[in-house]
Amino acid sequence: MGSSSGRRVGRPRAAQRPDSGLEPRAELLAAAAELFTTRGYAATTTRVVAERAGMRQASMYHYVSGKEELLAQLLESTVTPSLVCARELLADDTRPAEGRLWELCRTDVELLCAGPHNLGGLYLLPEVRTERFAGFHAVRAELKDGYRQLIAATAAGGALAKSGLDLRTDLVFGLIEGVILVHRSDPERPVSEFARATADAALRIAGA
Template identity: 80%
Template sequence: MGTTGAGQGRRVGRPRAERRPASGLAPREELLAAAAELFTTRGYAATSTRAVAERAGMRQASMYHYVAGKEDLLAELLESTVKPSLAYARELLADDCAPAERRLWELCRADVELLCAGPHNLGVLYLLPEVRAERFAGFHAMRAELKETYRRLLATTGAGAALAKGELELRTDLVFGLIEGVILVHRSDPERPVSVFAESAADAALRVAGV
């Protein structure tokens, strides 16, 4: 029986990228890096899947072997701004040996370092109307848990324990908003070392918290 029928000569396996940059990244990571750049410079709505694929050095058809589409890329980028901080926050919350004030400061510092470490301001993606869609429920759940960890750590400090419930919620909102907003300040002063900036931001956050 011959093998020249329709589809029988097709090669099966992982598609090869075309004109891939010499970055050393895996194809999916290359797509995420391209999406981060384009979503934050051109805008999410204005960026096509073709543009992301071309920026990553592959054909648009090949892109779908690694991701389902733009929403898949956006969701992973958003989650990448929270997931490491959340994992660390869980560790800090479970560490009863260290003072709560120190643990809260350390969470603020680490969170700022994560948000400011990358080459692109992914924080602007939080404001996209598309992020309200059900596809991003995982991101919202992680972000909510991270914020709750901030609240629980603040509540166990000496100052936090004396606050009424409404005031505690307000202080948590202010601290969490400050930490997520500092990336805009850092972008205006990119020469300042991230570690120094993160420590100063953590100091300011604890003052806002009243600790």
């Protein structure tokens, strides 16, 4: 009998998770996001991730190499949309840099705090400092450089020496990522409120 859900067949799956309609890899990422942010990365085994996704541990390795790959993909998923936004804003020189910087800050905060799980909190894991997560760090560094370019393009930023521009960029970027902790301690506050307030504060730090 054919499957109407579009799932691959032939590998046994445990009945731990309702049928979400996701492809197996996406289902594993969803399960990992939930478990890493609620139980903790170190405390979560690949077996538990597989069971939460509704499959056996052996089947999981048909889709991902292990727990580190899942974490790397989740981390990159928190940065890539913001980087796309930064590239678009950098290319739009018809608008003042101050407005584009504010928009990037607001959008970045909303993306960091989006979704049912606080994936930004995974940035704080000690494991993330290792070479295995070089891809995440490269994307994050490009996003940070986007902030730097927008700050430099503002009237105040254009008057800064390189050391001053680097400091302002570090402070603004640190403020944006620091919202992760604030949001974790106050999850009921509307994300849009966090986003607007953070963008306002970022422009003051940038001197714009």
